[in-house]
Amino acid sequence: MICIYKTVSELDNTLQELDSVEPGCWINMVSPSEQEILLVSKKTGVPSEFLYAALDEEETSRIDIEDNNLLFIIDIPFTEMEENSLTYDTYPLAIIHTEKAIITVCLKNSKLLTDFIEGNIRSFYTFKRSRFILQILYRVSSYFLLCLRQIGKKSLMIQKKLHKSMSNRVLMQLLSLQNSLVYFSTSLKANEITLEKMLKLEVMQKYEEDKDILEDVIIENKQAIEMTGIYANILTATMDASANVISNNLNLVMKLLASITIVMAIPNVYSGIFGMNVTGLPWSSAPAGPGFIIAITMIVVSTIASIIILNRRGMF
Incomplete structure (x- = not known):
């Protein structure tokens, strides 16, 4: 699926959906087909390898540069329903900075990007490409923190259930949260390396304000890493205590x-x-x-x- 958006003007940040690619637009691709990838590659001049990169679930966070095209791959969190319970996982999101447009590619439709489409983000303009990338990155870090807080609350609820019953279902929920934290920890550490590299890019050093935002993103990401470590230690201790109680x-x-x-x-x-x-x-x-x-x-x-x-x- 391909959707093309463009901000009307700097005074009016309302998004307008387009039928074709224009300078200053945002091309949002969700689980695109091979024909759609070839079409966008032809229209924008972006290598098809850049567009295919985010379609691999195992793709790690990185930066790639070819000609005037910059590829940023960032892991973002996703929530899914499994057996009437929320589970957490991460998927790669590709952000491609070109001379005329911004392209985002992801396997699944993320609330992180729909917030931009629905107008929930202030001071968002598609033609301000560097600022748009930083706003996405800040949302990624904030969304990680939101998911971690949900995991923290859920782990407390499970601990209360463990006081009453040591059922297999409760223990499996605890194990699922622990696995989610492993995915989060791996993704956040990979994102941290990518964000540190972004500080050295010329595109991110044009405006002092953009550099400050990127530093804030790095701080948020580090906070998420610390929270992940804390919750992982708590869940590990809970699992060990549960095993000791059962024994x-x-x-x-x-x-x-x-x-x-x-x-x-x-x-x-x-x-x-x-x-x-x-x-x-x-x-x-x-x-x-x-x-x-x-x-x-x-x-x-x-x-x-x-x-x-x-x-x-x-x-x-």
């Missing part, structure tokens, strides 16, 4: 079952002895009534004594 509960159950087995073995020992078909057993010549009562009494006394002893040793 401890298993030990308690096994200890209880072992104690019950010992107690139940005592009547079996007595019944086995007095059930032997041999002569000379105690009370074998006594009448049936008194002999049975004596045997039962011994079983009951021994069983109660074993329960008392095991209870004192903390087995019950």
Whole structure:
């Protein structure tokens, strides 16, 4: 899908959708087809490799320059619904700076870019290409922070659930959050390297204000990296604590079952002895009534004594 936008004027930042490529426009490509890539490449002079770069989910954050075209690939966060629960992942976003236009390419439609289309971003002009790139980068860092805050709140909710139930579903939700933080950490560190390189580009050094914005973006990105590390440590500690609790509960159950087995073995020992078909057993010549009562009494006394002893040793 290709959408072309252009700001009406500097006084009126309303976006106008175009049918063809014009100077100062923004070309937004979402999961484009091969024909669409070839068309945009022909119209703008951008190498098709630049347009294909963001269509690889495993593409890492980087900068590439060819002629007057600058390619910035940044990892951006995405949220998806999976089994009635939000999951978090990252996908590459390609931002291509050309002499006449800005091109963005992504596999999925991101809220990060729809905010620009819907007019939620102030002082946004498609013809201010360097400023537009910096505004996108700032939104990326802010969106990472927003997702991390959501992960933090979600992890607290899961911890409360773990106090009540150690169900597999809750543990899998915890594992899913932990995996999301691994993706975030990897992407944010790769983005940090790319942002540091951008500081050295001539395009970003034309205006002092743009340089200040880029430095703010780097600070936001570093804050996101720190938050990711904190939440990752919390989730790791929670997973370890959960594993220890499960192991401890298993030990308690096994200890209880072992104690019950010992107690139940005592009547079996007595019944086995007095059930032997041999002569000379105690009370074998006594009448049936008194002999049975004596045997039962011994079983009951021994069983109660074993329960008392095991209870004192903390087995019950």
